[in-house]
Amino acid sequence: MKLIKWNNSPAFPDIFEPFFHDNFWGLNSKWNNIPAANIIEEDNDYALDIAAPGYEKKDFKIDLDNNVLTVSSQKEEKYEEQNKDYNRREFSAYSFSRSFTLPETIESEKIKATYENGILHIILPKVEEVKKEKKEIEIL
Numbered sequence: 001m002k003l004i005k006w007n008n009s010p011a012f013p014d015i016f017e018p019f020f021h022d023n024f025w026g027l028n029s030k031w032n033n034i035p036a037a038n039i040i041e042e043d044n045d046y047a048l049d050i051a052a053p054g055y056e057k058k059d060f061k062i063d064l065d066n067n068v069l070t071v072s073s074q075k076e077e078k079y080e081e082q083n084k085d086y087n088r089r090e091f092s093a094y095s096f097s098r099s100f101t102l103p104e105t106i107e108s109e110k111i112k113a114t115y116e117n118g119i120l121h122i123i124l125p126k127v128e129e130v131k132k133e134k135k136e137i138e139i140l
Helices: none
Strands: 037-041 045-051 060-065 068-082 087-101 112-116 119-125
Touching: 037 087, 060 112, 068 119
Parallel strands: none
Antiparallel strands: 037 045, 045 119, 060 068, 068 087, 112 119
């Protein structure tokens, strides 16, 4: 048997290509993605916002170990319907974990987190020595 290399030509597009992507099978749903994160540096702190709609405050776990902040969640949903002729039970479990290496200039004892409107908001205060001071510069 001789092996022949398939060369996909633009003149003959591969109709099977979409079958091999996660989006086609619905695997890229909101529950299978790692939530997006924004990091904003401000004068006195960093703000870390993680978009996680559909969760509740109790679903999150935040750990700090050797300047690595890990945000994780495990959530289960159960649905049960009982009818005269049948019982229907469904359940699903979702989880994610994101880790961020923090700079040495963070006061780890003063980190605070809130969850509101689908956004996990974490404040990472800077130590006093590195806080930026605003200064007006005179134009000559």
